[in-house]
Amino acid sequence: MSDIIQLLPDHVANQIAAGEVVQRPASVVKELLENAIDAGATNIKLLIKDAGKTLIQVIDDGKGMSTTDARMSFERHATSKIQKAEDLFNLNTKGFRGEALASIAAIAHVELKTKPTDEELGTCIKIEGSKIISQEFVSTGKGTSLAVKNLFYNIPARRNFLKSDTVETRHIIDEFQRVALAHSDISFLLHHNNNEVYHLKSGNLRQRIVAVFGTKMNEKLVPIDEKTDIVAIEGFVAKPEFSKRKRGEQFFFVNNRFIKSSYLNHAVVSAFDGLLEQGAHPSYFLYLTVPANTIDINIHPTKTEIKFDNEKALYAMLRATVKHSLGQYNVAPVLDFNRDAGLDTPYAFKSDAKPASVPKISVNPDFNPFKEEQYQKESNFSFKKEKPTESWESLYTSVESSNEQPNASLFEHQEEEKTQKTFQIQRKYVMSLIKSGVVLINQSLAHQRVLYEQFLESITVKEANSQQLLFPVKISFSSAEIEMIYTIKTELENAGFSFDEFTKDSVTIKGIPVSVTESKITIILEELLNDMNLEVPDASFSHFDVMAKSFAKTLSIKTGTLLSEREQESLVNNLFSCKEPTVSPFGKATFKTLTLNQIDNLFNS
Secondary structure, eight states: OOOOOOOOOHHHHHHHHHHHHOSSHHHHHHHHHHHHHHTTOSEEEEEEEGGGTSEEEEEEOSOOOOHHHHHHTTSTTOOSSOSSGGGGGSOOSSOOSSOHHHHHHHSSEEEEEEEOTTOSSEEEEEEETTEEEEEEEEOOOSEEEEEEESTTTTOHHHHHTOOOHHHHHHHHHHHHHHHHHHOTTSEEEEEETTEEEEEEOOOOHHHHHHHHHOGGGGGGEEEEEEEOSSOEEEEEEEOGGGOBSSOOSEEEEETTEEEOOHHHHHHHHHHTTTTSOTTOBOOEEEEEEOOGGGEEOTTSTTOOOOEETTHHHHHHHHHHHHHHHHHHTTOSOOOOTTOOGGGOOOHHHHHHTOOOOOOOOOOOTTOOTTOHHHHHHHOSSOOOOOOOOOOTTHHHHHHHHTSHHHHHHHHHHHHHHHHOOEEEETTTEEEEEETTEEEEEEHHHHHHHHHHHHHHHHHHTSOOOEEEEEEEEEEEOOHHHHHHHHHTHHHHHHHTOEEEEEOSSEEEEEEEETTOOGGGHHHHHHHHHHHHHHSOOOSHHHHHHHHHHHHHHHHSOOTTOOOOHHHHHHHHHHHTTSSSTTBOTTSOBOEEEEEHHHHHHHHHO
């Protein structure tokens, strides 16, 4: 039998390993930003073109690399972060495996320029698919500039699996935000297609959070600060009234490294017990500092999962700290059943020390409750005299005198009931009568289908009708959200929106679709941004589809809404006029039919 096991060539092994490290352009952004931080940079620039597919460049003012180090940095398992296995359990740097640059160079065109502080000339290295094209001395500034071009150029299958520019840009911004939030002492700059998205100056944690998520975030934050022998916790949680339906602004940092932990998230959510609405999620920015030898980071390629030595103690401390801060800043109500609020002395009385006055009592000696006229004249209070009820004999005389009218109204009512074809059940379902039985319609899902097809037709086929606002509405968003709205500006205009001005943290709207009310503009755009993050649009038509679904979900009739008979009939008629009346835009059944035989079987079984 011939031997069949072979050692893979280095370039093939590098491409396979790159699949774990580099999943999308955002993975490259994360690795390069972390390398710049490990190099001691105080100013970092991130330049992106075409959502990272064409260019990802990181420029820093760190300590730079020598010629030998610059060449060695692209070798697999070459690192300056650790020397022995024991160092894995005492990490104080972002990177440590020595795989990032080798993996990136295997699937892209890479150009590195670097110069240490004490050198006159720097080094420029160009690599394409793990092959070094050139290496030479160049005149460059202090620090490192690394440009990654044409990502996945030699793996077209991986490139085809990338999502649209909007989705990939969102992932890049997410990674940028995580790194920027972890290091508020470093200045960051992000440019996408030559447009400035973020320009973050160094400052404290609150300033960095507000700079990333917009000025409206400042009023939402409740500070957290607690230090123990096991862990030091600082950061902010958002007030309960600003909770969101989506899990967006939730950040855990352990030793300035972003992590994901459902266990610690449960600790924070339990601290908000009784303060959040059903289905709402709190926002938080929590920074945990623990001894480096009590955690294990080397358990996942993305390094976003960590094992703790004392997870239960961390859970209890985190929950207690958040709960304490909510109470300390009067966010959570404190109940004292032994205290009478009516006995609290106003602050003005405390300072003036006014003596209590004896209340005056006035008595009318001539008051007689049995004299009705006297009571009404002399009493200090006036009561509305009730209309006297008719005597019991009127029960019979009224029937005789108006014998025809009640019967007439009764028959009219019966006629109305005979002609009524729809009924609302528990303000959730609409029952419609048909020849073979009845149809049960979910009013919310049915209305979603109706609105979805109406929006899709108005956006793609008809010219959308827009109503101009008397006073333009200015809405605040984060820079990342503004960037996303700007990328779908054309589609929104086709839907009926009209924009006046875009700034770094706000957008001014002067026109909206006819079917949208002014009070729902913010809700619609926030829901649309969330849906755009979750969906996977690969063509311009998919943008329209996502928008139509988002609008339909936001504006549809909700469960619990009372519908008049006319509204019920209109919903039924509009539903069965749709091209696909059987399912909602999200694939759920809009109605169920019960035949007479099925109903009979319910009673015969």
